[in-house]
Amino acid sequence: MPFGVSLGPLDSLVGTVLEAFGGNLVLTIGLAATGLLTYWFLDEYRDANDTAEAIEGAGDRADSFFGGTIGAFGSLLTVVLTITVTVANQLLMTGSMLNEAIEAPALFGQAITGLIAFAGLKGLIPADPVIFAAIATLLFVLVLWARYSGGGSRA
Structure with missing residues (x-):
């Protein structure tokens, strides 16, 4: 079963459909x-006067059936x-301020690259090259953007 969920007697039916x-x-x-x-x-189209009314009816039925799940997911x-x-945005602003403070973008970039490498070794991010x-x-x-744009003060 997908995601390790068991549906009891429906397992074979769901497995067959999948x-x-x-x-x-x-x-x-x-x-x-x-x-x-x-x-x-198609059910609404039989009783509707035009296509727009059929679409509106199908939409109302879908809205009541799904109970606002799609709207909640969008929100x-x-x-x-x-x-x-x-x-x-806050991380970029912090990086810009740190770049202004140490005035060495190469050192700042190497420190961040080292942190990424360390996180990769610890398994916090995928270790894919x-x-x-x-x-x-x-x-x-x-x-480079922070260095040549004035450390983010004009951005």
């Missing part, structure tokens, strides 16, 4: 949702992205 779709749980859920929306649209995603952008190179390159660009 096997039919190549074991891809996301594909199976997407096809089921698409089929359900198509059914609701959660917005909050998580906002917090992530805020934290990243490509990921390490991408992080190091990003930090190198940020250090």
